[in-house]
Amino acid sequence: MSILTVGTMAFDSIETPFGSVDKVIGGACTYISWAASYWCDDIKLVSIIGDDFPESEIKSLQQRGVSTEGLVRVKGKKSFYWSGKYHPDMNIRDTLVTDLNVLADFNPELPKSYLHCKYVMLGNLTPAVQLSVLNQIPIRPKLVVLDTMNYWMDTALDELFLVLKKVDVLTINDEEARQLSGERSLLKAANKIHTFGPKYLIIKKGEHGALLFHEGQIFFAPGLPIPEVIDPTGAGDSFAGGFIGYMARTNEISFNNMKTALIYGSTMASFCVENFSLNKLKNLTQDEIHVRLQLFKDLSSFDKNHLDIANS
Amino acid sequence: MSILTVGTMAFDSIETPFGSVDKVIGGACTYISWAASYWCDDIKLVSIIGDDFPESEIKSLQQRGVSTEGLVRVKGKKSFYWSGKYHPDMNIRDTLVTDLNVLADFNPELPKSYLHCKYVMLGNLTPAVQLSVLNQIPIRPKLVVLDTMNYWMDTALDELFLVLKKVDVLTINDEEARQLSGERSLLKAANKIHTFGPKYLIIKKGEHGALLFHEGQIFFAPGLPIPEVIDPTGAGDSFAGGFIGYMARTNEISFNNMKTALIYGSTMASFCVENFSLNKLKNLTQDEIHVRLQLFKDLSSFDKNHLDIANS
Numbered sequence: 001m002s003i004l005t006v007g008t009m010a011f012d013s014i015e016t017p018f019g020s021v022d023k024v025i026g027g028a029c030t031y032i033s034w035a036a037s038y039w040c041d042d043i044k045l046v047s048i049i050g051d052d053f054p055e056s057e058i059k060s061l062q063q064r065g066v067s068t069e070g071l072v073r074v075k076g077k078k079s080f081y082w083s084g085k086y087h088p089d090m091n092i093r094d095t096l097v098t099d100l101n102v103l104a105d106f107n108p109e110l111p112k113s114y115l116h117c118k119y120v121m122l123g124n125l126t127p128a129v130q131l132s133v134l135n136q137i138p139i140r141p142k143l144v145v146l147d148t149m150n151y152w153m154d155t156a157l158d159e160l161f162l163v164l165k166k167v168d169v170l171t172i173n174d175e176e177a178r179q180l181s182g183e184r185s186l187l188k189a190a191n192k193i194h195t196f197g198p199k200y201l202i203i204k205k206g207e208h209g210a211l212l213f214h215e216g217q218i219f220f221a222p223g224l225p226i227p228e229v230i231d232p233t234g235a236g237d238s239f240a241g242g243f244i245g246y247m248a249r250t251n252e253i254s255f256n257n258m259k260t261a262l263i264y265g266s267t268m269a270s271f272c273v274e275n276f277s278l279n280k281l282k283n284l285t286q287d288e289i290h291v292r293l294q295l296f297k298d299l300s301s302f303d304k305n306h307l308d309i310a311n312s
Numbered sequence: 313m314s315i316l317t318v319g320t321m322a323f324d325s326i327e328t329p330f331g332s333v334d335k336v337i338g339g340a341c342t343y344i345s346w347a348a349s350y351w352c353d354d355i356k357l358v359s360i361i362g363d364d365f366p367e368s369e370i371k372s373l374q375q376r377g378v379s380t381e382g383l384v385r386v387k388g389k390k391s392f393y394w395s396g397k398y399h400p401d402m403n404i405r406d407t408l409v410t411d412l413n414v415l416a417d418f419n420p421e422l423p424k425s426y427l428h429c430k431y432v433m434l435g436n437l438t439p440a441v442q443l444s445v446l447n448q449i450p451i452r453p454k455l456v457v458l459d460t461m462n463y464w465m466d467t468a469l470d471e472l473f474l475v476l477k478k479v480d481v482l483t484i485n486d487e488e489a490r491q492l493s494g495e496r497s498l499l500k501a502a503n504k505i506h507t508f509g510p511k512y513l514i515i516k517k518g519e520h521g522a523l524l525f526h527e528g529q530i531f532f533a534p535g536l537p538i539p540e541v542i543d544p545t546g547a548g549d550s551f552a553g554g555f556i557g558y559m560a561r562t563n564e565i566s567f568n569n570m571k572t573a574l575i576y577g578s579t580m581a582s583f584c585v586e587n588f589s590l591n592k593l594k595n596l597t598q599d600e601i602h603v604r605l606q607l608f609k610d611l612s613s614f615d616k617n618h619l620d621i622a623n624s
Contacts, residue, residue, distance in 0.1 A: 017496075088496070184400070185537070187537040188539060188540075207498075208517060208520035208521070209520070209521070209534070211537065218536075218537055218611055219611065219612075219613075220535070222532035223532070225497070225499040225530055226497070226499060227500060228497055228500075229497070250618070256614070256615060259613075259615070260618045260619070263614060263619065293619045297619055298529075298531075299530055299532045300531075300532055300612040301531075301616070302572050303568060303569075303571070303572055306569075307572070307605045307606065307608075
């Protein structure tokens with residue numbers, strides 16, 4: 001099944017306790033498309049870039065089966081630029097620079113060939129742009145997944161609520177779930193967020209794993225302890241890419257299938273953080289992915305037949 | 313199999329966003345013994361209390377199969393008292409008062425009937441006291457579990473290292489694992505902590521679950537999202553009690569069996585936080601526990617046969 005991916009393609013300058021990189025390739029749509037490309041060879045990308053974005057990056061996406069017909073290059077302008085610095089506790093980061101550049105005028109028009117995508121992944125962006133993309137699709141896709149962040153809850157909550165009504169799966173982190181719902185308990189937060197539209201809620205907790213909520217059911221995908229987290233940038237987008245890639249590949253919308261999709265998402269995120277930019281994500285082999293999936297399987301496996309010993 | 317439990321019995325005054333309680337029953341040994349008593353009816357308790365600790369509390373422990381021969385009551389003195397206030401994010405708390413009282417002179421002598429316990433749970437205490445208890449046991453127990461905290465790493469690190477050499481399982485939280493090892497990565501921290509003595513390391517992460525490390529193997533026990541965490545006090549001790557209770561009950565020392573023991577520990581911790589003091593932990597039925605264990609099972613179950621789809 002085909003996937004529509006929408007989001008930024010950008011340059012990032014990043015400092016972590018393990019080093020720093022200057023103006024490397026980044027952006028939600030880049031990470032999502034790369035991660036999804038391991039499971040799906042029919043991806044249709046929607047994004048915007050300036051003169052400065054290297055043609056070779058676009059070529060390598062095309063070689064992965066990513067259509068770039070919906071990618072707009074604006075002459076005389078620069079690509080979106082983000083610079084950030086991570087604390088020793090890499091769950092915390094400071095944004096140093098955000099230069100919107102071409103993103104300020106991003107108003108995507110879907111090419112005709114994109115209109116019948118069955119799987120839609122709306123990367124973290126202005127809710128109004130996410131909504132405008134959805135409104136251009138004539139027939140309801142099989143699955144619409146939306147990623148967002150606290151910034152849009154602070155600055156564009158009304159538009160966010162509008163687009164949430166049209167979304168099947170929302171992915172946010174735990175603090176964002178609390179902010180959006182006004183509930184401290186993630187269980188209560190999930191119940192409230194379901195009433196905003198998304199029947200499925202994924203709460204991403206970084207190194208602590210991810211939770212999937214649906215109609216009172218809960219699944220906890222573990223976080224894999226890895227030797228060295230080099231750079232967390234793009235982990236959430238890689239997660240989203242692995243998730244939507246697996247869903248499109250298996251083409252079965254159910255809580256059960258989505259549980260496995262969370263493991264695929266977590267697997268791609270675990271690769272992403274092992275190096276700066278897309279360095280790791282671009283060069284995975286089937287064997288590597290298979291071994292990593294097995295690690296995730298072992299991580300949460302225990303003998304469930306022993307759960308019935310009780311005394312007194 | 314019999315369990316030796318060592319630790320404080322105390323009064324707590326606690327303030328959480330959900331209310332406050334004054335001078336309620338608390339203490340590591342109290343929580344551990346209660347939690348373990350659901351799986352083991354031969355528990356030998358070592359602790360110290362003052363005049364003020366109610367006899368009825370001791371009677372109700374005895375009725376659960378807990379021997380209190382090793383409990384010392386000091387006349388004319390008060391029991392250990394702790395007072396704390398939790399932040400809206402209940403992962404953070406401030407200690408308001410710590411009155412050691414009888415604990416200042418705690419120098420336990422094991423009764424003869426205690427000397428052949430096969431399972432030993434050393435609750436959070438001065439490392440020197442934990443070591444002194446171990447040194448009184450003539451034959452190496454089957455399993456020694458030790459709980460500690462950052463306070464002892466700051467103030468009694470040498471003694472802590474001495475007792476760690478004699479311990480099979482160490483339970484600490486993620487920040488404490490990082491402090492003890494000097495490693496940010498929990499994987500590296502575990503490898504280093506193994507060299508200090510404990511062949512098994514349990515890293516408790518509160519609402520995010522718990523990790524078990526052993527000889528390069530890792531298990532992730534999920535945290536169960538519950539509607540309302542009323543009071544996290546005693547959760548780590550309840551976890552330890554459920555863990556050692558299951559291990560003693562099944563009497564099989566292996567990584568595999570310990571995985572299930574983590575689920576039992578997490579289950580008891582999840583009950584503990586649902587009310588102040590031991591209010592919930594004291595009144596559980598087999599049915600309630602069984603239902604909760606099933607929730608934990610469902611929480612991390614997914615179709616592992618689907619982990620082999622790959623593309624490209």
